Amino acid sequence: MSKSKKKLLAWNELPIGGYITEPGNAREYRTGDWREGKKPVIKEDKCNNCLLCWIYCPEGAIEREEKGVKINYFYCKGCGICSRECPAKAIEMEEE
Amino acid sequence: MGKLVALTGNEAVAHAVKQCNPDVIAMYPITPQTQIVEELAQFYADGEIDAELIAAESEHSAMAACIGASLSGARVFTASASQGIALMFEMLFVASSFRLPIVMAVSNRALNSPLNIWNDMSDTMGVRDSGWIQIYNQNAQESYHTIMQAFKIAEDKNVQLPVMSCHDGFVVSHATEGVELLEQKDIDDFLPPRKMQFPISVEKPVTVGCVGVPEYYPEIKVQQEVATQNSLKVIKEVFDDFNNRFNTNYETVSSYQMEDAEVALLAIGSLAGTAQETVDKLRKSGKKVGLVKLRVFRPFPKDDLQGALKDIKVVGVIDRNISFGAMGGALSMEVRSALYELKNRPHVMGFPTGLGGRDTRIEHLEKVVEILLKAVREDKIEAVYRVVGCRGPGCINVTYDGG
Numbered sequence: 001m002s003k004s005k006k007k008l009l010a011w012n013e014l015p016i017g018g019y020i021t022e023p024g025n026a027r028e029y030r031t032g033d034w035r036e037g038k039k040p041v042i043k044e045d046k047c048n049n050c051l052l053c054w055i056y057c058p059e060g061a062i063e064r065e066e067k068g069v070k071i072n073y074f075y076c077k078g079c080g081i082c083s084r085e086c087p088a089k090a091i092e093m094e095e096e
Numbered sequence: 097m098g099k100l101v102a103l104t105g106n107e108a109v110a111h112a113v114k115q116c117n118p119d120v121i122a123m124y125p126i127t128p129q130t131q132i133v134e135e136l137a138q139f140y141a142d143g144e145i146d147a148e149l150i151a152a153e154s155e156h157s158a159m160a161a162c163i164g165a166s167l168s169g170a171r172v173f174t175a176s177a178s179q180g181i182a183l184m185f186e187m188l189f190v191a192s193s194f195r196l197p198i199v200m201a202v203s204n205r206a207l208n209s210p211l212n213i214w215n216d217m218s219d220t221m222g223v224r225d226s227g228w229i230q231i232y233n234q235n236a237q238e239s240y241h242t243i244m245q246a247f248k249i250a251e252d253k254n255v256q257l258p259v260m261s262c263h264d265g266f267v268v269s270h271a272t273e274g275v276e277l278l279e280q281k282d283i284d285d286f287l288p289p290r291k292m293q294f295p296i297s298v299e300k301p302v303t304v305g306c307v308g309v310p311e312y313y314p315e316i317k318v319q320q321e322v323a324t325q326n327s328l329k330v331i332k333e334v335f336d337d338f339n340n341r342f343n344t345n346y347e348t349v350s351s352y353q354m355e356d357a358e359v360a361l362l363a364i365g366s367l368a369g370t371a372q373e374t375v376d377k378l379r380k381s382g383k384k385v386g387l388v389k390l391r392v393f394r395p396f397p398k399d400d401l402q403g404a405l406k407d408i409k410v411v412g413v414i415d416r417n418i419s420f421g422a423m424g425g426a427l428s429m430e431v432r433s434a435l436y437e438l439k440n441r442p443h444v445m446g447f448p449t450g451l452g453g454r455d456t457r458i459e460h461l462e463k464v465v466e467i468l469l470k471a472v473r474e475d476k477i478e479a480v481y482r483v484v485g486c487r488g489p490g491c492i493n494v495t496y497d498g499g
Contacts, residue, residue: 008311008312009312009315010315011314011315011316011318011319011322012319012322014312014315014316014319015294015302016195016256016293016294016319016323017193017194017195017256017304017316017319017320018193018306018308018312018315018316018319019294019302019303019304020302020303020304020306021294021300021302023301023303026306029309
């Protein structure tokens, strides 16, 4: 995963028809920019590592760690599903 | 000289497609195009073409099949008309945006409602912004030649765009004419096998039809627009090459009796023939009238048109559709726009005619020329457009059996 912003290409620098010639470049798209003011924050003291947030996240933006989970804010769109589904109330939506 | 045979416009197209060695033909029947794919199916049944035939369940699917096949590197053909074009509207934009050299023959037909199977150009004029190159044919011989030119233009590495080759439904599609067929070896010399820009490959995969976010969509569309504008140069090169090989004289815009003309008729498709007869008749009585025939509508040959009409006082554009609520038909509006920057621009008046298969006769066009000559005397046109071949106030009508 690259966090550096790639140079945006001009029309005459793009492959014909907007074909994508580098497989998997959707990875470089920062969907985290879509969040509108609030982001989920994990309260580690409440988290019981049940992994329901990991299952429910529609973006795959919650990553498993050695112990517990971590939110990848590069991709997290801030939908809040993880916060709503967490049975331990360990994920809070906080102002950015 | 090749073999001279009696063929309808549609049969001529089918023969041309066969001689272009297509790999895939997607088919869905619709009047007045059906004969084209019927004939191709017959060639297939007789073992005369080595192509994959796909009998699709709709025109939308037929174009979708063309897109998939063309992406795989195949030379692809389909044919349609009217409601079929309307149904494949969505896929037409996909085909051009993917930059696929698909060739589609269209037998121009009016759009419902009321249900009408006869000729006008509401269908292809209605998809003029779909990114397809559009070439209009006057007769069966032109329709035959244009298929070969269309593949050559579409597959050029600097073009990579789909082409519609249009002829008027019934007037050309079902009328039998003498058509001179070209020798297979000459066509093979003219039209080499297709070369793909991005061959399908596991080693170098590409993604097609992905999301184009606002950060990239305009760039992709401008690239497409520039390619379409630039295709005019290739179209002219292909016409010149064809003319040299086969002793023809195809041009984007051609002039007839224009040297000393005061007024000009501008026509597209089969009505260029009627207009030419009208010019001949009126020239005998000393009227200074000429004809400009437009063969390529997309890309729009603005400079050629300016050259052909720069010394004319009044131009009457023979439209085959009405753009409802606008200023007549699509053709006259674009001609007016193309001439606007000329220093001594001519008056441009539109004459939508032949709607839904109504005959447009020499008598109609004589009346049109009368109106144009009156506009020369008065230095103004009486209206932005007047519909020709219709009863009622504001329209120009000529009484004849069935008129």
